[in-house]
Amino acid sequence: MNPDAVFVAVLVAAALAVTLGVALGWAASLIEPDADSLVERIDALLPQTQCGQCRYPGCRPYAAAIASGAAEIDRCPPGGDATVRALAALLDRSPRPLDPAFGAPKPAQVAWIDEEKCIGCARCLPACPVDAIVGAPRQMHTVITAQCTGCELCLPPCPVDCIELRPVPAVSLRYRQPRAA
């Protein structure tokens, strides 16, 4: 056999190996999820109640903690088991029950201020994580029902205990169908 031919064949194979190796390495770096987008995707599964029951100051910090491995996926009571399952599926882990140390799931609720009793101290305003309370010092305060996430954070600051949580009012979620006449 022609030694030149062997040499060329080896050279071609080596060149191929190097090129493919570089290409694959580059492709892998493209596919590899970067940390930021993982946090985004975890955050998208959290209920956004922003209640802090997970002991992080909001859903996104908790998402970051899950992404970095600092926290387990079982700490969000508003999301309940459904959220744990969704997180488990995303992260390819096995689902686990909610950790009761962080609280128990509750039906959807919204805050309601008894406007007769409100003294206008404005202490509930900074507590609300989604700016769902409207008011000003010495004015009556009220909750924008549509924006309230039911996180309960406005309850402790109120000196006259005039805020209570009520079940979410029934809204018609019905999609109107064109009907046969």
Added chain:
Amino acid sequence: MAARSTFPAGLVLDAHKQQACGTPIVDLPLPRQVALALDQGSGYGAEPVVAVGAAVAMGTLVARTDYPFASALHSPLAGTVVAIETRAAAVEGGRSVCIVIESNGSDRIDDSIRPVADPDSLSPEQLTQRLRDAGIAGLGGAGFPTATKLASARDRGAQTLLLNGAECEPWICCDDALMRSAADDVVRGALILRRAAGAVRCVIAIEDDKPAAIAAMTGAIERQRDAALKVVVVPAVYPQGAERQLITTVTGVEVPADGLPADAGVICQNVATAAAVARWATRGEPILSRVVTVTGSGVAHPCNIRAPIGTALATLVAAAGGYRGTPLRLIAGGNMTGRALASDEAGLTKAMNCVLVATRDDIGSRLGAVELPCIRCGDCSNVCPAGLLPQQLYRAALADAHDALRQLGVRDCIDCGLCDYVCPSQIPLTDRFRDARRRLNAAEATAQKAADARERHELRTRRLQETATAEQQAFESVRNRARQPGDDAAGGKS
């Protein structure tokens, strides 16, 4: 002129119309009491403007609304408001807040009710507003406010008013009866609607199994001598009268799934709605009554009745000779899209075109049927008039797979009921789809609310950070200034 059906599939069903259609429309004497459901069938309610104890006359406004999907309500009786309470009603969920009015026996008419002097002098916008005030809503079964459709038709430049006289659903024949007895009213109302919609022509579509109605309407049109007004005869195929399907048959254009009929240049109104518009023009009368078919093997004398809105269904059945045999189901609407009611105390709504008292003979074969596994026969997709694949939708619905449901077009399903009518495995497909849609809507609303909360929380976090930084800077600049005038000019920080 005759048109061929061009929507996919559909099915010719047993009409069962002769039972109620033989006799003229019966005028019901004013009942002692009416219960007006705030939701008249569109799914959205008006707000009461009267209190318990208020005296009302015929035509007095009792509930108003600014909401485009709800319609105003007027008292069909002279008397007193005796209650405003949740009662059995022919709406989704079976209950609605109702304004209950008791008659004092008089027929005093509210002072606000005056004939419209000259409807032709009103602009399309003024006409639309007046029709909204009169609570005119789709009498064909949807109860959708007419004014809202008119406004959207004008905005989108619809050129054709399609008057729906197809009445495709078995048992129902109130529109047929109305066209035969009040064809001139229908045409008069159609002309007003055509002007309010800014349309140039009007097509009245009638199924070919109603020759008398076709003749009556053709006669009325000839008396009008209006070249832009015509009758189109369409094949009697269920669901020919469904809005999108009828538009496809008449114009050959398919309304896009995410579009409105007006996008295809058409605004669709029911013939009974047109007749109600004519009553409004001649007498100034808001919707106080409607013609409803009371039929089924479970009533003694099936017939069409003109009855005040809010009349208890029991009163309607009594006027049709009362119950007969062993009624099994009381259905508001027809046997395909109707809603079974738990009680005959519910009141007539604007959207209710039929009260069907069904016996086992009428609907028997499906009752108590055991649901069997899907055998993938494909019959359901062969009949679906919306061109969907019910068999696949069914699997997506069972799995609550939202993406698949959206992709397969669960929202384009018109609830016609044909797929479960033909399914040999007796699967209640339509119900499953309705339920899946409800859950899909709830899930989307929750996701939307979460997205809003996330955004508000992010904005707040950013605002707090910016305030903190600004305060820090303000503090530092004050401190720097405090130090600068001191003896050592170089002593300031950086």
